[in-house]
Amino acid sequence: MTSDLLATLLRLLLSLLVTLGIVGITAHMVRRPRIHRRHPGRRLLPRWLTVLAIVFLLLGGFLAVGGTVLLQDPAASAEDRSDGLGMTLAGTGIVLGGLFFQWMRMVVFLESRDDAFVHRGVLRPTTVIPYCDITAIDTVHEKSAVRVKVTSRHGTSFTAAQAMFDWEPFTRWRDRPGAGAPSAR
Numbered sequence: 001m002t003s004d005l006l007a008t009l010l011r012l013l014l015s016l017l018v019t020l021g022i023v024g025i026t027a028h029m030v031r032r033p034r035i036h037r038r039h040p041g042r043r044l045l046p047r048w049l050t051v052l053a054i055v056f057l058l059l060g061g062f063l064a065v066g067g068t069v070l071l072q073d074p075a076a077s078a079e080d081r082s083d084g085l086g087m088t089l090a091g092t093g094i095v096l097g098g099l100f101f102q103w104m105r106m107v108v109f110l111e112s113r114d115d116a117f118v119h120r121g122v123l124r125p126t127t128v129i130p131y132c133d134i135t136a137i138d139t140v141h142e143k144s145a146v147r148v149k150v151t152s153r154h155g156t157s158f159t160a161a162q163a164m165f166d167w168e169p170f171t172r173w174r175d176r177p178g179a180g181a182p183s184a185r
Helices: 001-033 048-072 078-107 167-174
Strands: 042-045 109-112 117-120 127-130 133-140 144-152 157-161
Touching: 048 078, 109 167, 117 157, 127 144, 127 157
Parallel strands: none
Antiparallel strands: 042 109, 109 117, 117 127, 133 144, 144 157
């Protein structure tokens, strides 16, 4: 009886520590985006997406291979063969998800240049908005995330997490003598 209670408490403590660790690491990585080495004004998605992509690729690959082996097994029953087909399809989907995470990490960035913001999203082309064309900078609070939307006078806009922005070049441009700048809301 005592050993069962102790085992349950240890499981709960371990679960709590793992959960707090995941929350802490994720919060740290989201608040501090990765800075490009050669372009200090460029902010990239965090490296943990690559780790997540590798985990998805490995798990999905093992699942797909296991399903394929089960499909090819001559001693497998009809029920096992349908499980093998499901495993193969699920594994393929998980592998595609891992590839998407890695592609997303390689593609998405936000760069603050001396004269413009440059943003490339997941499924959008690269957007360049010169500071002189900015008509609005809106801050949106969604749950615990703060997102910033930059809109140009031509109607183009992009939205990114506030932590992705390097405001120093924009502030230098805005505070230069004779500058007219948009108001940040």
